[in-house]
Amino acid sequence: MARRTLTAARRGPRGVLLRLAALTAAAVGAAVVHRAHDPGVLCPLRTVTGLPCPLCGGTTVFVELGSGRPVQAALASPAVLAGALGLVLAPLGGGGRWWALAPRTRAWLLGTALVGSELWQLARLGLLRV
Incomplete structure (x- = not known):
């Protein structure tokens, strides 16, 4: 019974609020730590x-x-x-459209997004002149 209650809490608006609260706490925590000690490049x-x-x-x-x-x-x-927003909004059930796409289409969309993101990062850091 407890498992069903926990699973139900992860769905719908309540699940969104739980995920938003967790990400908000993590973001505020990261900002506080960064303000106290900037570790530099982590990648x-x-x-x-x-x-x-x-x-x-x-x-x-x-x-x-x-x-x-x-x-x-x-x-x-x-x-x-966008990924963080997708994670927060996932309990609302919008993922059905994603999984309804053909695997090749999903791979194409993800690959295109990653290439676009890489170009964005190269431009943002001044390594690509546009």
Whole structure:
């Protein structure tokens, strides 16, 4: 019975609120830690190669959101912000459309999003002149 109650709590608007509260707490926590001690670049790929990955800026998204700067968060990594919003809104059940797509179509959409995100990161960090 307890398992059914927990599962039901994860669905619908209540699930959205629970996920939003968890991500908000994580974002505020990241902003507080960042304010006290800036660890610098956390991405091993970027540290070694100087090149960002498609999800580069993910930590910055949460630090900026936790600091109350949503525009800067969106500019840091639109892909990570969209993923976070998708995670928060997942309990509303919009994923049925995604899973109804053919696997090849899903792969194409994800690949296109990752390539677009990588180009965004390269431009954002001044490694690609547009």
